[in-house]
Amino acid sequence: MIRNSHAAPDTAVVADWRQSGACRAEDPEDFFPVGATPAAKALERHAKAICWTCPSLQPCGVWALETRQPFGIWGGMTEAERAKILRRRGIRLKTGSDTA
Secondary structure (H helix, E strand, C coil), X not given: CXXXXXXXXXXXXXXXXXXXXXXXXXXXXXXXXXXXXXXXXXXXXXXHHHHCCCCCHHHHHHHHHHCCCCCCCECCECHHHXXXXXXXXXXXXXXXXXXX
């Protein structure tokens, strides 16, 4: 029997990525460093290290790109890293003036 590799994903598994995130046991503020100070860069490195151990790394990153998250570390990516990927796709990040 040939399985269709393009079948719709199991909804329960897709919806569960946030529940299995490694970041759930961390301080949420660590994933939203502000500025380029040494302290902010240290928080960014810490958040990314947590992300790279996370079973939800890929769906989290996909979600952040699809929803154009303007702030924070998501899927192991900073705002600038996500913006760069989106720019290559011809998409811009949301801003405070975006309504949708």
